[in-house]
Amino acid sequence: MADTASHPVLYLLGSAAPPVLGVGPVIGRARAAGWDVVLGLTPTAASWLGGEVARLEALTGHLVKSRYRRPGEPDVLPPADAVLFAPATFNSVNCLALGLTSSWVAGYTAEAVGKGLPVCVVPCVNPALAGHPQYGRSVAALRGAGVDVLLDADRPGVDDRGDEGPPDFPWDAALARLGRASALRAAGPDLG
Template identity: 55%
Template sequence: MTTRTLYLLCSAAPPVFEIAGVVEEAQRRGWDVCLGLTPTAADWLEDSLPGLAALTGHPVRTRYKRPGGPDVWPPADAVLFAPATMNTVNRWALGITDTWAVGVVAEGIGKGVPMAVMPCVNAAYAQHPQFPLSLETLRSAGVRVLYGEGGFVPNQPGEKKPYPWGPALDAVDGMVPVHGA
């Protein structure tokens, strides 16, 4: 029986195509996974959305609910935003909540929800002066940033490397132990 709820939020970066396997691994680790996507990630996975909803047992969320509408997910015990593009990281750090997924994590800071983010940017994007400022803003707000050694290390533009999903799941496991363990 799963006892912890993980909001797994994803931006449109190539590792999002591996998300079904990541959901299954999180479930093996005792998480009830709720999957949320940025609009572009949802577009990329459009044909897979019904299967992902069946896999998680929850609707895949991509947009804000209407005022007064019911919450369709249980409350989060932890949030993992991975992969997180430079756009997502910067919008989150700057409080620009024009997408539902970024709104969830921006509000999560104020709610004190344990959160981790693992970027997925190439080395050229990582050189933009705003990116390290945004990572530091999130760290100072209590978000576990999985970037650099032990997390995501940027690749050269066009280079393909495996995305380190294991350390991302390890991070949220460490933030919220299994209930009763």
């Protein structure tokens, strides 16, 4: 298992959008930046990565979680210090904003918001869905709750590049923002 005593714990949570297929190198970069990484996936994202789950568990040192635990099942994962929900689909963004926790990743992220943990959400949404009126309301609601929603200034959270997904998905920008937020939180209220 990973060493959580000396490293802050990042929950890297992803839903079924093309960038999730490249999550392995992101885990490596997060670990190199000093995070102990726990990976959580929506059930569909977990099925997309089915053959990679064992390798990802070895990389993180933790089980990859994609469902709620059953009553009486032990919680074997360390508590989060920060949460990165990326990629977050249209459905995930709206569920999180509305407090709908039918997936474990949405439920865990909602709890993190309620606990006041640093949370960054990086949407990956196609133009038609980004144009739906609920999407803008959801982004605004999340920001109003203190969530750092990382959107591209010119193309807000939009992915119109087909199955390949955005080649420049902002993983590193999100990790950097969470690192700063986590450091400020650890330093105490006088520095935030």
